Amino acid sequence: IELYQNKRNMEMRLKEQEIAIRAQEKEIREANELMIDALSSVVES
Known part of the structure; x- marks a missing residue:
């Protein structure tokens, strides 16, 4: 049971x-x- 709980945890x-x-x-x-987007608008302007 303990192993199962460890696995679930x-x-x-x-x-x-x-x-x-x-x-x-x-x-x-x-x-x-x-x-x-910011770089694109800088490049475009």
């Missing part, structure tokens, strides 16, 4: 990390798009 932690990583990825992508 690890799986839950992995899932939490995965969610956190996805959120960071989204933030980075959005920041990159803002940077690209």
